[in-house]
Amino acid sequence: MGKKVYAVRKGRKIGIFATWAECQKQTTGFSGAEFKSFTTRAGAEAYLAGEEENNVFVESQNDGVLESKVEMAGNAALEQESKAQADDETMAAYVDGSFDKISGDFSCGMVILYQGQEKLFCHRFQDKELAQMHNVAGEIKGAEAAMRYAVARQVKHLVIYHDYEGIAKWCNGAWKANKEGTKAYQSYYQSVRNKLKIEFVKVKGHSNDHYNDMADGLAKQALGIGGNIYRTEKFVL
Numbered sequence: 001m002g003k004k005v006y007a008v009r010k011g012r013k014i015g016i017f018a019t020w021a022e023c024q025k026q027t028t029g030f031s032g033a034e035f036k037s038f039t040t041r042a043g044a045e046a047y048l049a050g051e052e053e054n055n056v057f058v059e060s061q062n063d064g065v066l067e068s069k070v071e072m073a074g075n076a077a078l079e080q081e082s083k084a085q086a087d088d089e090t091m092a093a094y095v096d097g098s099f100d101k102i103s104g105d106f107s108c109g110m111v112i113l114y115q116g117q118e119k120l121f122c123h124r125f126q127d128k129e130l131a132q133m134h135n136v137a138g139e140i141k142g143a144e145a146a147m148r149y150a151v152a153r154q155v156k157h158l159v160i161y162h163d164y165e166g167i168a169k170w171c172n173g174a175w176k177a178n179k180e181g182t183k184a185y186q187s188y189y190q191s192v193r194n195k196l197k198i199e200f201v202k203v204k205g206h207s208n209d210h211y212n213d214m215a216d217g218l219a220k221q222a223l224g225i226g227g228n229i230y231r232t233e234k235f236v237l
Helices: 020-027 041-048 075-084 135-152 166-172 180-192 210-222
Strands: 005-010 015-017 034-038 055-062 065-072 090-099 106-114 117-125 157-162 197-202
Touching: 005 020, 005 041, 015 020, 015 041, 020 034, 034 041, 090 135, 090 210, 106 135, 106 210, 117 135, 117 210, 135 157, 135 166, 135 180, 135 210, 157 166, 166 180, 166 197
Parallel strands: 090 157, 157 197
Antiparallel strands: 005 015, 005 034, 055 065, 090 106, 106 117
């Protein structure tokens, strides 16, 4: 996915900006501010001209598999991005998991918000022991992947948004890790917690939370279920 641009229609300065930080300068605290993010400059220009675009559709062909993504461009999604990513040193990760009863496989979906960019990931796992935890196994793998992704990029602050409370409680010791999967997850967290600040935020699942719903859709996509088809990056194991 191309880098986003931000169009400010009402703000201190009207125009198209290359980064979220620049957009914030023109809109934060400005009464009645109107702004949206776009994956194309043409879409941003149309918005400034007064033409409404609810969705930007991106489509590509990769190894014979059609991949597409509907980029939600409404203010609600952009405002949520603002809350998730408070500054350029903070990385936000929305994670979720899914489980296929027929195959016994599980999966994770992950949305990364960092320095004005949005990256999507999903992966399918085949592990009979971990699969006993169903979709929770996938959410664990997603949270661990977020930590690995942040560490590899020397991020100082990672905020993980999740809907299963154990994602945080196994790490902070509120829950005892009894299974091999939770023990491994807890162990990895302990090995990286001194390398960056990791914060956990619980969100309510299936509550029209834009990025949580996207992570859920990505997890389902990895299993070949669900209606959305997102363009994804190579998964980080």
